[in-house]
Amino acid sequence: MKTAAHSNSPGxxxxxxxxxxxxxxxSSVLSMLLLIMLSVIFIFPFYWxxxxxxxxxxxxxxxxxxxFPKDIVFDNWVTLFKNPVGRWTFNSFFIAxxxxxxxxxxxxxxxxxxxxxxxxxxxxxxxxxxAAMALPKQVILVPLFTLLAKLGWINTYKGLILPAVGWPFGxxxxxxxxxxxxxxxxxxxxxxxxxDVRSFITIALPLLKPAIGALAxxxxxxxxxxxxxxxxxxxxxxxxxxxxxxxTMQGEYRTDYxxxxxxxxxxxxxxLTIFILFQKAFTQGITLGAVK
Amino acid sequence: xxxxxxxxxxxxRRFKREWLTSxxxxxxxxxFFIVFVAYPMLHGIxxxxxxxxxxxxEFIGFDNYxxxxxxxxxHQSVINTVVLVLVAVPIVIVFSLFVGMTIYKKHELxxxxxxxxxxxxxxxxxxxxxxxxxxxxxxxxxxxxxLTGLVGMKPIFWxxxxxxxxxxxxxxxxTTSVGQPIILYVAALGNIPTSYIEAAQxxxxxxxxxxxxxxxxxxxxxxxxxxxxxxxxxxxCFSLIQLLTSGGPIYKTSTxxxxxxxxxxxxxxxxxxxxxxxxxxxIIGMISIIQFKFLGSDVEY
Numbered sequence: 001m002k003t004a005a006h007s008n009s010p011g012x013x014x015x016x017x018x019x020x021x022x023x024x025x026x027s028s029v030l031s032m033l034l035l036i037m038l039s040v041i042f043i044f045p046f047y048w049x050x051x052x053x054x055x056x057x058x059x060x061x062x063x064x065x066x067x068f069p070k071d072i073v074f075d076n077w078v079t080l081f082k083n084p085v086g087r088w089t090f091n092s093f094f095i096a097x098x099x100x101x102x103x104x105x106x107x108x109x110x111x112x113x114x115x116x117x118x119x120x121x122x123x124x125x126x127x128x129x130x131a132a133m134a135l136p137k138q139v140i141l142v143p144l145f146t147l148l149a150k151l152g153w154i155n156t157y158k159g160l161i162l163p164a165v166g167w168p169f170g171x172x173x174x175x176x177x178x179x180x181x182x183x184x185x186x187x188x189x190x191x192x193x194x195x196d197v198r199s200f201i202t203i204a205l206p207l208l209k210p211a212i213g214a215l216a217x218x219x220x221x222x223x224x225x226x227x228x229x230x231x232x233x234x235x236x237x238x239x240x241x242x243x244x245x246x247x248t249m250q251g252e253y254r255t256d257y258x259x260x261x262x263x264x265x266x267x268x269x270x271x272l273t274i275f276i277l278f279q280k281a282f283t284q285g286i287t288l289g290a291v292k
Numbered sequence: 293x294x295x296x297x298x299x300x301x302x303x304x305r306r307f308k309r310e311w312l313t314s315x316x317x318x319x320x321x322x323x324f325f326i327v328f329v330a331y332p333m334l335h336g337i338x339x340x341x342x343x344x345x346x347x348x349x350e351f352i353g354f355d356n357y358x359x360x361x362x363x364x365x366x367h368q369s370v371i372n373t374v375v376l377v378l379v380a381v382p383i384v385i386v387f388s389l390f391v392g393m394t395i396y397k398k399h400e401l402x403x404x405x406x407x408x409x410x411x412x413x414x415x416x417x418x419x420x421x422x423x424x425x426x427x428x429x430x431x432x433x434x435x436x437x438x439l440t441g442l443v444g445m446k447p448i449f450w451x452x453x454x455x456x457x458x459x460x461x462x463x464x465x466x467t468t469s470v471g472q473p474i475i476l477y478v479a480a481l482g483n484i485p486t487s488y489i490e491a492a493q494x495x496x497x498x499x500x501x502x503x504x505x506x507x508x509x510x511x512x513x514x515x516x517x518x519x520x521x522x523x524x525x526x527x528x529c530f531s532l533i534q535l536l537t538s539g540g541p542i543y544k545t546s547t548x549x550x551x552x553x554x555x556x557x558x559x560x561x562x563x564x565x566x567x568x569x570x571x572x573x574x575i576i577g578m579i580s581i582i583q584f585k586f587l588g589s590d591v592e593y
Contacts, residue, residue, distance in 0.1 A: 027499065028394075031390070031393075031394045032394065034390075034394075035390075035391060035394050035395070035406065038387075038391070038410075039406065039409045039410075041467075042409050042410055042412060042413065042467060043409060043412070045413070045421065045424045045425065045428065045467075046412060046416075046424075048424055048427070048428065048435070049420065049423075049424050052424075052427070060433075061432075061433040063432070063433065063438050064438060065435050065438060105320070106320040106321035106324060107321060109317040109318070109320070109321070110317060110318045110320070110321035110322065112317065113313075113314040113317040113318055114318070117310070117314040117317075119308075119310070119311040119314040119315065120311070122314075125318065125322065128325075128330070129325065132325070132329050132330065132333065134576075134577065134580035135333070135573050135576060135577060135580070136524055136527065136528045136572070136573070136576055138528050138530065138549055138552075139333075139336070139552075139569040139570075139572050139573040139576075140329065140332040140333050140336055140569070141552075141553075141556075141569075142336060142339075142552065142556045142562055142565045142566050142569055143332035143333070143335040143336035143339060143566060143569075144328065144332040145556070145557075145562075146335070146339070146562060147328075147331070147332055147335065162324070162328065163328040164328075165324045165328070166324035166325045166326075166327060166328030166329040167325075167328075167329060168321070168325055168329065170321075171321050171325075196310060196313040196314075197313060200317075221415060224417065225415075225416075225417050225418060227417070227418050227419060227531045227535075228530055228531060228553075231534070232553075232557055242417075243417040243418070243419035243420070244419070246417075246419050246420070246423065247419045247422075247423075247535060250423065250426075250535075255430070255433060257427045257433070260423045260427070261423070261424065261427075263420075263423065264417075264419070264420035264423040264424055265420070267417045267419055267420050268415075268416040268417050268420040271415045271416060271417065272412075272415065272416065274415075275408070275411070275412075275415045276408070279404055279407070279408055282411070282415075282475075283407065283475050283479075286472055286475045286476065287475065287476060287479045
């Protein structure tokens with residue numbers, strides 16, 4: 001990043017600048033209006049979920065619609081909790097947290113040595129990881145399914161958790177972050193007789209903390225929202241994750257939109273909370289994952 | 293590429309203790325990668341040459357691929373996927389660039405707010421998104437038909453009509469796809485030195501010229517990256533289809549990814565499904581190669 005080196009000299013150009021500002025301000029008002037309109041379209045589905053969750057069916061399906069709910073009722077939530085949503089929520093959390101911990105562990109060490117150490121095969125490993133990452137995760141679902149079936153891991157927690165740990169995105173992200181650690185510090189530690197493992201723990205890890213945070217959040221989100229692999233690996237109602245469980249409820253409750261909205265609200269609530277709390281980490285993860 | 297490591301032979305090439313630590317650090321991630329990614333990828337190619345279902349496992353050479361080249365439903369899925377990409381990708385680019393341009397110079401709070409709003413559908417579970425859109429699109433109880441009815445349009449069965457189903461899905465796909473590009477554009481626009489834009493303004497360039505001659509060229513790396521990730525994500529479009537239409541009506545919304553799922557998990561044809569997966573991987577692999585070629589020449593910010 002370069003900083004603006006020269007300061008512009010105003011005075012003789014001020015007339016032009018004013019004119020530019022004026023034309024910019026008109027177009028910027030228009031774009032602002034458009035931006036707000038688009039935002040409304042984006043927010044509306046969420047508004048509809050939240051309000052719908054508290055409307056009884058007759059009100060929810062009435063046309064013209066009730067834009068602002070008049071009576072807030074909890075019937076939908078009572079109906080929703082007649083399904084094993086507690087178990088589904090537990091499954092979702094258990095799977096997401098396990099994946100998060102495992103991915104952070106294996107990616108941090110691997111990303112660090114790929115960025116900071118010289119050893120034979122380093123380039124080969126990195127090329128293989130990047131090449132695999134260029135392909136979509138979903139094209140391996142069929143052979144992955146047959147592998148899990150052979151292992152007897154269908155409809156088990158390990159079948160739902162462990163395959164996700166193999167995905168190299170975390171390693172790639174941690175390599176990107178590790179490159180920002182100054183090599184001089186690591187070399188100085190080495191001269192002082194610090195072992196590789198110790199310098200990793202005492203020097204690299206503290207510097208990588210924000211990166212690990214970003215990776216943790218990303219992994220949690222990917223796992224929570226990973227509908228496809230959960231769909232093919234899960235068999236019984238008890239092993240379903242929350243989104244999957246809500247999706248299967250659609251068959252039973254069809255046009256009982258109130259219940260479905262309560263389910264939708266519950267399924268997206270944890271991610272929304274995390275997103276609002278950690279928006280910075282999301283932004284950082286996305287931008288750093290993008291630069292080559 | 294690989295030969296460069298061999299040429300760079302250092303004076304002492306014997307095994308160092310330091311390497312051992314590095315290998316140990318790498319081992320856990322690498323083992324998971326080999327077992328759950330690399331092996332299934334290769335195995336997928338292998339089983340694509342077999343008639344592989346619940347009862348058979350028989351080598352049939354390229355027959356699965358031949359079947360696909362004649363399968364009308366698969367053709368329809370390929371066409372749908374291409375249409376989805378051609379419609380969604382340009383809209384996502386223009387949309388996110390517009391939002392990025394509008395918010396990047398604003399106050400941090402303002403930026404966070406709008407980045408958040410447009411990223412909302414991407415963090416929400418796809419199940420929640422489809423559940424509410426299913427309602428919005430409902431022919432009788434849906435709010436969309438109510439609104440279009442106000443301006444005198446006839447009610448439309450958005451997800452059930454062969455003419456509208458794919459576009460109805462594309463619209464949802466776009467809302468779930470713009471979040472990440474917007475974040476990338478805001479970051480990239482923020483990195484453009486303001487002195488460049490000021491210099492252009494002093495040269496009496498109008499906003500359109502500033503955009504096309506100064507801003508756009510500097511956004512090239514971001515543009516390419518956004519185009520590639522959006523294309524790849526669109527190629528993989530599955531959950532929306534499985535949850536909203538199951539590929540119907542009459543395969544009008546089936547995508548390649550949905551066909552893979554249907555063949556494997558509804559019909560039990562793992563061999564044929566793998567062949568589809570291989571074809572999809574080849575297409576996406578080629579797009580990725582094009583990306584690496586373009587991004588190979590690093591454009592500086």
